[in-house]
Amino acid sequence: MNYGLRGDDVNGYRDERQLSPRVNLVWLPWTGMTTHIGYARYFNPAPFELVGATTVSRFQNTTAASEVATDNTPYAERQQYYDVGAQQKLLHNHVTLGVDVFYRQSTHLIDEGQFGAPIILTPFNYQKGQIFGQEFTANYNNGPLSAYINFTHQRAQAKNIDSSQFSFSPQELAYISSQYIYLDHDQTYTGSAGGSYLIRQGVIGGTRASFDLLYGSGLRRDQDLADGGSIPNGAHVPGYLTVNLSVSHHFDLPVAGHVDVRFDVVNVADKVYEIRDGTGVGVGAPQYGASRGFFGGITKSF
Numbered sequence: 157m158n159y160g161l162r163g164d165d166v167n168g169y170r171d172e173r174q175l176s177p178r179v180n181l182v183w184l185p186w187t188g189m190t191t192h193i194g195y196a197r198y199f200n201p202a203p204f205e206l207v208g209a210t211t212v213s214r215f216q217n218t219t220a221a222s223e224v225a226t227d228n229t230p231y232a233e234r235q236q237y238y239d240v241g242a243q244q245k246l247l248h249n250h251v252t253l254g255v256d257v258f259y260r261q262s263t264h265l266i267d268e269g270q271f272g273a274p275i276i277l278t279p280f281n282y283q284k285g286q287i288f289g290q291e292f293t294a295n296y297n298n299g300p301l302s303a304y305i306n307f308t309h310q311r312a313q314a315k316n317i318d319s320s321q322f323s324f325s326p327q328e329l330a331y332i333s334s335q336y337i338y339l340d341h342d343q344t345y346t347g348s349a350g351g352s353y354l355i356r357q358g359v360i361g362g363t364r365a366s367f368d369l370l371y372g373s374g375l376r377r378d379q380d381l382a383d384g385g386s387i388p389n390g391a392h393v394p395g396y397l398t399v400n401l402s403v404s405h406h407f408d409l410p411v412a413g414h415v416d417v418r419f420d421v422v423n424v425a426d427k428v429y430e431i432r433d434g435t436g437v438g439v440g441a442p443q444y445g446a447s448r449g450f451f452g453g454i455t456k457s458f
Contacts, residue, residue: 188246193239224321232266235260238259240257250296308347310346313336315335348368369399373392394429403419413458
């Protein structure tokens with residue numbers, strides 16, 4: 157068991173402070189099995205480089221005027237975080253299986269939004285937030301072959317925006333004040349998998365080929381309703397699956413020493429997919445994933 161106590165006293169956007177206890181217990185009930193359970197309290201001030209506007213009243217009667225005049229100063233986020241999980245090694249430690257469950261309860265949950273075309277983020281708070289999820293992992297290592305797979309399900313929700321309100325429409329504020337909505341960076345399902353194989357290992361080094369997959373069910377977007385209204389972050393953009401390939405060679409040369417040469421292909425199928433479509437709470441512009449890319453590199457170890 158390990159435990160501790162952290163103290164914070166911050167004079168930034170606001171003058172705030174908190175004592176934050178944390179405790180974690182690790183238990184090995186039998187050979188190859190490791191379990192853990194933990195609790196921590198956190199105190200996270202809004203990022204200092206993302207300064208919220210404090211002169212809303214000066215924009216009244218201009219083209220930049222907001223429909224909402226309220227502009228509470230951002231708060232520090234206060235979290236209660238719980239985590240429990242286990243790992244089991246199998247087949248002479250070649251296989252490792254893991255599961256982890258987490259729950260986070262936040263007061264003044266911090267989020268950041270891009271309001272307008274410039275990529276300048278403004279911090280704001282939800283009065284209450286709750287995030288929970290489960291993660292499953294599997295790893296295999298045996299000689300020249302290694303592989304892994306990860307899969308996560310999670311839900312991130314919050315309600316009642318209580319700072320930087322001028323950045324939102326009255327309709328958004330009214331809807332979010334009375335019920336939980338998904339956060340714009342919520343993605344229900346995320347998965348990854350990959351493997352590598354050491355093809356050849358000789359006097360001057362070895363060649364390794366590898367691949368990896370990345371799956372996402374899609375970040376949030378507004379849900380359009382038949383009556384012309386919308387539910388903030390009520391839907392999500394389409395899911396995606398990308399594949400990356402890599403080959404590398406390790407040289408162990410008499411004079412140059414250890415040298416690694418690597419070549420990668422990212423998004424092999426050149427799949428076009430949206431990360432965001434420009435709708436959603438605090439989302440100001442659409443964004444797309446990277447197209448097919450070719451990368452090479454040389455690394456020299458000293």
